[in-house]
Amino acid sequence: MRAFTFERASSVEAAAKSVASNPDARFIAGGTNLLDLMKLEIETPTHLIDVNGLGLDKIEATTDGGLRIGALVRNTDLAAHETVRRDYGLLSRALVAGASGQLRNKATTSGNLLQRTRCPYFYDTNQPCNKRQPGSGCSALGGISRQLGVMGVSEACIATHPSDMAVAMRALDAVVETVKPDGTIRSVKIEDFHRLPGDTPHIETVLERGEFITAVSLPPPVGGRHIYRKVRDRASYAFALVSVGAIIQSDGKGRVAVGGVAHKPWRLEAADVELPKGAKAASGALLAGSRPTEQNKFKIDLVERTLGAVISEARG
Amino acid sequence: MKFETPAKTNPIDNLKVVGQPIHRIDGELKTTGRAMYAYEWHDPNLHYAYGYPLGSSIAKGRIKSMDVAAAEAAPGVMSVVTTLSVGELGKGKLNTAKLFGGDEIQHYHQAIAVVVAETFEQARAAASLIKVEYQEESGTFDLAEAKMSAVKPKDTDGAPPDTAVGDFDGAFYAAAVSMDETYTTPDQSHSMMEPHASIALWHGDELTVWTSSQMIDWWRSDLATTLGIDKEKIHMMSPFIGGGFGGKLFLRSDAVLAAIAAKATGRPVKVALPRPLLVNNTTHRPATIQRIRIGADKSGMITAIGHESWSGDLPGGGPETAVMQTRLLYAGENRMTAMRLAELNLPEGNAMRAPGEAPGLMALEIAIDEMAEKLGLDPIEFRILNDTQVDPEKPERPFSHRNLVGCLKLGAERFGWNDRKKPGARREGNWLIGLGVAAGFRNNLVMPSGARVRLGNDGVVNVETDMTDIGTGSYTIIAQTAAEMMGVAVDKVGVHLGDSRFPISAGSGGQFGANSATSGVYAACVKLREAVAMRLGFNSDDVVFENGEVRSGNRSVPLAAAAGAEGLVGEDTMEWGDLTDTHQQSTFGAHFVEVGVDLATGETRVRRMLAVCAAGRIINPITARSQVIGAMTMGVGLALFEELAVDTRRGFFVNHDLASYEVPVHADIPYQEVIFLDETDPMSSPMKAKGVGELGLCGVSAAIANAIYNATGVRVRDYPITLDKVIGDLPEVA
Numbered sequence A: 001m002r003a004f005t006f007e008r009a010s011s012v013e014a015a016a017k018s019v020a021s022n023p024d025a026r027f028i029a030g031g032t033n034l035l036d037l038m039k040l041e042i043e044t045p046t047h048l049i050d051v052n053g054l055g056l057d058k059i060e061a062t063t064d065g066g067l068r069i070g071a072l073v074r075n076t077d078l079a080a081h082e083t084v085r086r087d088y089g090l091l092s093r094a095l096v097a098g099a100s101g102q103l104r105n106k107a108t109t110s111g112n113l114l115q116r117t118r119c120p121y122f123y124d125t126n127q128p129c130n131k132r133q134p135g136s137g138c139s140a141l142g143g144i145s146r147q148l149g150v151m152g153v154s155e156a157c158i159a160t161h162p163s164d165m166a167v168a169m170r171a172l173d174a175v176v177e178t179v180k181p182d183g184t185i186r187s188v189k190i191e192d193f194h195r196l197p198g199d200t201p202h203i204e205t206v207l208e209r210g211e212f213i214t215a216v217s218l219p220p221p222v223g224g225r226h227i228y229r230k231v232r233d234r235a236s237y238a239f240a241l242v243s244v245g246a247i248i249q250s251d252g253k254g255r256v257a258v259g260g261v262a263h264k265p266w267r268l269e270a271a272d273v274e275l276p277k278g279a280k281a282a283s284g285a286l287l288a289g290s291r292p293t294e295q296n297k298f299k300i301d302l303v304e305r306t307l308g309a310v311i312s313e314a315r316g
Numbered sequence B: 001m002k003f004e005t006p007a008k009t010n011p012i013d014n015l016k017v018v019g020q021p022i023h024r025i026d027g028e029l030k031t032t033g034r035a036m037y038a039y040e041w042h043d044p045n046l047h048y049a050y051g052y053p054l055g056s057s058i059a060k061g062r063i064k065s066m067d068v069a070a071a072e073a074a075p076g077v078m079s080v081v082t083t084l085s086v087g088e089l090g091k092g093k094l095n096t097a098k099l100f101g102g103d104e105i106q107h108y109h110q111a112i113a114v115v116v117a118e119t120f121e122q123a124r125a126a127a128s129l130i131k132v133e134y135q136e137e138s139g140t141f142d143l144a145e146a147k148m149s150a151v152k153p154k155d156t157d158g159a160p161p162d163t164a165v166g167d168f169d170g171a172f173y174a175a176a177v178s179m180d181e182t183y184t185t186p187d188q189s190h191s192m193m194e195p196h197a198s199i200a201l202w203h204g205d206e207l208t209v210w211t212s213s214q215m216i217d218w219w220r221s222d223l224a225t226t227l228g229i230d231k232e233k234i235h236m237m238s239p240f241i242g243g244g245f246g247g248k249l250f251l252r253s254d255a256v257l258a259a260i261a262a263k264a265t266g267r268p269v270k271v272a273l274p275r276p277l278l279v280n281n282t283t284h285r286p287a288t289i290q291r292i293r294i295g296a297d298k299s300g301m302i303t304a305i306g307h308e309s310w311s312g313d314l315p316g317g318g319p320e321t322a323v324m325q326t327r328l329l330y331a332g333e334n335r336m337t338a339m340r341l342a343e344l345n346l347p348e349g350n351a352m353r354a355p356g357e358a359p360g361l362m363a364l365e366i367a368i369d370e371m372a373e374k375l376g377l378d379p380i381e382f383r384i385l386n387d388t389q390v391d392p393e394k395p396e397r398p399f400s401h402r403n404l405v406g407c408l409k410l411g412a413e414r415f416g417w418n419d420r421k422k423p424g425a426r427r428e429g430n431w432l433i434g435l436g437v438a439a440g441f442r443n444n445l446v447m448p449s450g451a452r453v454r455l456g457n458d459g460v461v462n463v464e465t466d467m468t469d470i471g472t473g474s475y476t477i478i479a480q481t482a483a484e485m486m487g488v489a490v491d492k493v494g495v496h497l498g499d500s501r502f503p504i505s506a507g508s509g510g511q512f513g514a515n516s517a518t519s520g521v522y523a524a525c526v527k528l529r530e531a532v533a534m535r536l537g538f539n540s541d542d543v544v545f546e547n548g549e550v551r552s553g554n555r556s557v558p559l560a561a562a563a564g565a566e567g568l569v570g571e572d573t574m575e576w577g578d579l580t581d582t583h584q585q586s587t588f589g590a591h592f593v594e595v596g597v598d599l600a601t602g603e604t605r606v607r608r609m610l611a612v613c614a615a616g617r618i619i620n621p622i623t624a625r626s627q628v629i630g631a632m633t634m635g636v637g638l639a640l641f642e643e644l645a646v647d648t649r650r651g652f653f654v655n656h657d658l659a660s661y662e663v664p665v666h667a668d669i670p671y672q673e674v675i676f677l678d679e680t681d682p683m684s685s686p687m688k689a690k691g692v693g694e695l696g697l698c699g700v701s702a703a704i705a706n707a708i709y710n711a712t713g714v715r716v717r718d719y720p721i722t723l724d725k726v727i728g729d730l731p732e733v734a
């Protein structure tokens, strides 16, 4: 870990400006991802801006009947919130499937969205990795790739986004609210928020330098059965091999987002349309054009089977 | 004392303290954070400096140059010692790869520098500023590829690499029923909680080291060799160890780097290996490829049994001895075993969690399950049918005591084995349910073990031995042994461990610790009892030590009074005669497991576990049970997810942290039941006890594999049994 200076932000605008003016500055929220990365020198900021004290830790109803989640709301609090549990059960279930109780007590909404991949080569600074060091190559291609992506992958990177929470937010059509350093506010649909790796896997979202997440808002509840099924080798405290987040209505229609397969939570309108026909059809549409490796091709089958179980649970 | 003839009745048989369920005497220190682990030693009068190691970023080659200017100039840095600047160092007798010194790189993350600074953070930050230029060489990293070039190894822990009895080939081909399958186990990591850590301090030419070591004397000797100093100049302490599992049997780089860094700076220096270095800098259990062939007649009697195993290691290393149990576990007139060793340039392979038997049984006990099915026999019945009371390779050598059959029968009854259905036939909701069984087997090793016992004029007995407690309960069972021998309560015994100033003990490993070290304490107590009797003028043959008193005939004296003003001391080392040659000493068990396999995802979750153990006298049922359930937990890990992923291009284990090398978490472990058969083994020691810790692991993983087969009808022969190896053959999801 490199030495760094530390600042407690006085306002959202000041925080955004501070990061914008210093290329080696980062926001720090719960710190559960950033600090680990700093210890391994995968991230080497020289200045940290603590954004925990800005009052962004509230969950409020919106006028259109939705919910606005402050960026600094802890994962534990979000999962336990009454409205979330009642109307957005998928989100609550996805959150508690992630990490551990202690981590969720620290982890925040914005930090969770921005957590970085768990590709093992990303964590070893001796190894080439385009995401960590652009242009150095991708060690996972031809290497150990069991955990990694099968959809939207590129020659430069096949990493996945590891968040459970984001999968639920994708299915719920969440919107990310931000403030830019110049004070402009914008709303980014979750589907547009994370990028595919392409040639620039080190650029993971559409956020601009210094752009600060203030909240994530959810549209009014859509009803239906909310099921989050996370598949992993051990029973707890492990990232998903794949996860399926689905909202299924009584007529069999619904939506499905999948984790553990791509650089972003993976959902396609075309697959949602197929849902009433069953898992084979929906997963076929969802994973059309997949590019798995020898080590992770099982994910194709696994998504279909898991979705099958989710659909029958929704019916039963 | 030399143990040469089977134990007769002795004071241990009173079982007033030994055999009782006594809670750990060091438990309170641990739960209140007062047990000092290596890195935590803190003398307020000492001004510690912090060393941070740098590991090689290539697997094989040479270092051409190292530029340390930036690191030396970094804030707080006192010294940067590199593998080049330190020159060639010695290599410990028990180390395969050298730990530090010289320009040769033998494996990934080999230590190549230590940066010493005022704070840990400064040392860590500076370490990354070192620039290294390598001359990289190509290496061999893939066991499957290297298998063809594997050779008969020289060093196999004193056992021959190959054995053969009768005409295996002839009998195998002639057998009415036979099987021939290949199994694989991956490279595995100890992954204990406490990383390797040491603090070193020099006074002139005398070196003091606080460390985390299972074997004080091995470490001390090899540290002396590595540094080229006299062993007597080293004082080594390791009173508490946060797990080792074999990873702390042999000297590691933390102690070497701390000693060198302390020398360079004149300060006491703390060095802990960062978690990512644990995997590739230290040792691991090597992967195996195992071929098993079994032939039997129609009645199920084994007529031919063959087990071959291939593993790899660095030049000069040894094989994973995976065939050992097959030499002893089942009858059969025609038999063969063979081990072959390939040269690999991965980090050093070495002992981990029941070396040999753990991976050996992972294969053998699936094979037995497969064979039973072919024969149409229940797997328990098949095992009982082929039980042997003698070493099947040398029938003139009986087992000292063997009750595998008792374990299997009692376990079957308690576990409800008869409820087992045909493969794939039991379903509860989304779960396919299956039961599995495997035999547990692990040899009982004995090692010379010394102790010193002091009796004070307060009647308190203090035991000193360099024995270690790696979380196993050594403190407690040693206290029980001394209490029983001296006729006092456990709270009148002080136990002092893990210090090179104390007599050399067995140390902790190979499940030899408990039986050997308590026997050493027994021997020292015999000496002390003689000294007490002599002082009191008692005839030592009829003296009784009981309730804090010494009695002879109708005379009775408080033990404290016998001590006199200066106290009395007894010191001895237990040594071993040839009973381990004339008799085969082993421990036995039966492992029963119920699993659920998710019909859709193929995830396996263990639902119930039972171990029945026959391991001689159980010195303390609480600590023994803790050993066994911990071992069963490891068996779950090895069966279901533990695997070091090898990058065969760059030659290293990629998943070098606890997020990616998965060991079981609480949610993976169901209720575990352990039953110890009530038995003693007078051939093993005056304690009549044997090892038990590693027995708890041996067989568990195969029982899980067999349960998965019973649940699903899918036979997986490559560990770990992850869902991707199962789902392809599961029924369609409704």
Ligand SMILES: Cc1cc2nc3c(=O)[nH]c(=O)nc-3n(C[C@H](O)[C@H](O)[C@H](O)COP(=O)(O)OP(=O)(O)OC[C@H]3O[C@@H](n4cnc5c(N)ncnc54)[C@H](O)[C@@H]3O)c2cc1C
Residues within 6 Å of the ligand: A026, A027, A028, A029, A030, A031, A032, A033, A034, A035, A036, A051, A071, A097, A098, A099, A100, A103, A106, A107, A108, A109, A110, A111, A112, A113, A114, A115, A162, A163, A164, A165, A211, A212, A213, A214, A237, A238, A239, A240, B659
């Ligand atoms: C052992 C372990 C296991 C885990 N298991 C899981 C799991 O199973 N599933 C899962 O989903 N996650 C898991 N996680 C990840 C965990 O969810 C994330 O670490 C956590 O959500 C990150 O939140 P944080 O607030 O601590 O982020 P931080 O570490 O503080 O920040 C992460 C990044 O977000 C940026 N950032 C934070 N807030 C803002 C903001 N408001 N605006 C702009 N940028 C911002 C920071 O600059 C930083 O780059 C695990 C983590 C660990 C350590």
Ligand code: SF4
Residues within 6 Å of the ligand: A117, A119, A120, A121, A122, A128, A129, A130, A131, A132, A137, A138, A139, A140, A141, A148, A156, A157, A158, A159, A201
């Ligand atoms: S997959 Fe992406 S993160 Fe992993 S090594 Fe390749 S570039 Fe790096």
